[in-house]
Amino acid sequence: MKVLSIVGARPNFMKVAPLHRAFSKFSDIESKIVHTGQHYDAKMSDVFFNQLELPKPDYFLGVGGGSHTQQTAKIMVEFEQVMLAEKPDIVLVVGDVNSTIACAMVAVKEHVPVVHVEAGLRSNDRGMPEEINRIMTDCISDHLFVTEQAGMANLKRESIPDEKVHFVGNVMIDSLVYYRSKASQLELLKELNLDRKSYVLVTMHRPSNVDDAEGLKNILAIVKDTSEHKHVLFPVHPRTLKNMETFGLLDDLKTLSNVTLLEPQGYLEFLYLMENAALIITDSGGIQEETTYLKVPCITFRASTERPVTVELGTNYLLSDLNPESVKELVSEILGGKSKKGQIPPLWDGHAAERIVEILRNKYAK
Structure with missing residues (x-):
C-alpha cells in the first residue's frame, strides 16, 4: 500500500x-x-x-x-x-x-x-x-x-x-501527547525571566483581523490592556508584523511595557509556552484544540468556530469581534479565577x- x-x-x-x-x-x-x-x-x-x-x-x-x-x-x-x-x-x-x-x-x-x-x-x-x-x-x-x-x-x-x-x-492531539514531555524540558521561561502562569500568550494572524488598520489598532489595545494584568508574550506572525509596519503601528507595539515580542516559534517552543500560560488570546483554529487538551483558558476571535467541542466541553471562549472592552472584561474574569475547567473530548x-x-x-x- x-x-x-x-x-x-x-x-x-x-x-x-x-x-x-x-x-x-x-x-x-x-x-x-x-x-x-x-x-x-x-x-x-x-x-x-x-x-x-x-x-x-x-x-x-x-x-x-x-x-x-x-x-x-x-x-x-x-x-x-x-x-x-x-x-x-x-x-x-x-x-x-x-x-x-x-x-x-x-x-x-x-x-x-x-x-x-x-x-x-x-x-x-x-x-x-x-x-x-x-x-x-x-x-x-x-x-x-x-x-x-x-x-x-x-x-x-x-x-x-x-x-x-x-x-x-x-491527530493534532497525537502530536501534542507525543511531544509534550520533550517540550517540557525546554528552558524558555528561564531565558525570558518569567514564571509558570505569570503571562498571557497572544497570537494573531487571520486576514480578517490583521489586514486593516482598525483591526490592528484593536489588537494593540487588547495587548496593552492585558499587559496591565500580566506580562504578555506575543510571537508575531510575519503577516501581522508586515501590516503593523505598513499602518505605522509597529513602533507603538514595540514600546508597550510588560510586553515581549517574539519571532514565530517552533512547535516544541510554542507547545511549552501554551502549557505554561495563564491564558491564551488567539484567532487560530488548532490552538483552540490544544488549549482544550492542556486545560488552559483560551479566547478566540472568530465569528464562529468549526471546532464547537472546544467551547462546549473545553476551555475555549469565542468572541465575534476584536472589541477591546469585551476582551478586557473577559480577561479580568478569567485571570480572576472564574475560567472554565474544561474536559478533554472523547478519543x-x-x-x-x-x-x-x-x-x-x-x-x-x-
Missing part, C-alpha cells in the same frame, strides 16, 4: 507527523510525503520537519503564494506530475488549506482514493476560504476521519454515506493516527 500524504501549511505538519510514524511501523506500507510549499518560510516550515522528526519530503512542489485560485491551480498542475510518477494507492490530505482541496481533486480525477483527516468540521461561514475547502474535500473523499461529534452530525446532514465516515479522534487520547492506519490497512493493504 503506497500512501502520499500532503502537507502545505504549518498546521498540516503536526497532523501528518503521527500518521507517517504510524504508517512506518508496517513493512507493507510505503509512506511518502509531498510538501506543496503553499506556506514556505524556514521559521514556519523547516523547523517543523526537524522538530516533528519528519523525513525530508519526497517531493517539494514549491508553489509559493498567489491568490487562492492561482495557488490551487499551481498545486494541481504540479501534483498531477507526482501522481503520474508515483501511482499511489491512497492520497491522504489533512485540514482545510488550499493544498488539501487541490490534491484531493487531482487524486479523484486520477481515480485514486482520497482520505481526509479532520473531516466534517464546519464554521457555517462560507466567507472563509477554509470552509469552502472543507465542504468540497469532504464531498469527494472516500474516507472521512472525524475529530469530534459535531463533525459526524455535519456529514450526516450533508448526506455523506455512513460507511465512509469514521470517528477516530484528533483525544494520542492514538487517533493508529486507528486511522488500522482502518486503511484493513481496506487497502495488498
